[in-house]
Amino acid sequence: MKALIIVDIQNDFLDGGSLAVPNGNEVIPLINEIQNDFDLIVATQDWHPHNHKSFAAEHPNQQEFDLIDLNGLPQVLWPIHCVQGSFGAEFHQDLETNKIEAIFRKGMDTEIDSYSGFYDNGKRKNTGLLGYLKDRNVTDVSVVGLAADYCVYFTAKDALEAGFQTEIIEKATRPISLNNWKNLKEEFKNLGGIIS
Numbered sequence: 406m407k408a409l410i411i412v413d414i415q416n417d418f419l420d421g422g423s424l425a426v427p428n429g430n431e432v433i434p435l436i437n438e439i440q441n442d443f444d445l446i447v448a449t450q451d452w453h454p455h456n457h458k459s460f461a462a463e464h465p466n467q468q469e470f471d472l473i474d475l476n477g478l479p480q481v482l483w484p485i486h487c488v489q490g491s492f493g494a495e496f497h498q499d500l501e502t503n504k505i506e507a508i509f510r511k512g513m514d515t516e517i518d519s520y521s522g523f524y525d526n527g528k529r530k531n532t533g534l535l536g537y538l539k540d541r542n543v544t545d546v547s548v549v550g551l552a553a554d555y556c557v558y559f560t561a562k563d564a565l566e567a568g569f570q571t572e573i574i575e576k577a578t579r580p581i582s583l584n585n586w587k588n589l590k591e592e593f594k595n596l597g598g599i600i601s
């Protein structure tokens with residue numbers, strides 16, 4: 406069984422959003438098109454409380470995109486994004502959502518960020534996605550969406566570690582930092598992942 410995981414196609418990561426990924430909108434028609442190739446489609450949704458500690462605004466002496474230590478983990482400080490219930494947290498209106506069977510929300514604990522759709526960044530809690538995929542007899546996972554160098558990469562890495570044959574479909578993702586993404590692509594391939 407082949408599953409597609411659509412990562413964070415939310416207004417704040419798209420044109421006009423607070424953390425817009427360069428050329429992010431280009432992936433939406435592609436993601437709609439490839440849905441036909443899968444047995445199961447799920448999505449993730451970044452879903453932060455308004456005072457999440459990944460937001461630079463919660464750290465008066467820091468700037469956006471600074472790297473800090475948050476409760477023992479490295480943390481990039483982001484603009485306020487994907488606040489629960491806000492327009493920025495909604496899926497983009499052009500994303501085909503009818504075939505998405507389940508949505509896994511993440512980033513709800515103010516004290517820890519959550520890039521992967523499977524676990525928070527400290528692997529303290531899981532979202533239920535792994536159990537869901539196993540229960541549906543999934544063997545192969547394809548990951549698409551935003552951003553390539555954060556939530557897509559960490560979701561795909563956890564899928565790989567869980568034993569799924571895992572690919573990132575490169576034309577259906579875009580990074581925040583191209584340089585970062587170039588390095589992570591190589592790491593992903595070295596771990597046994599497929600970049601297609």
Ligand code: VGL
Pocket residue numbers: 413418451483520551552553554555556557
């Ligand atoms: C993401 C930064 C902060 C992502 C989420 O979806 O890649 N990046 N929160």
Ligand code: ZN
Pocket residue numbers: 451453459486487512
């Ligand atoms: Zn976030």
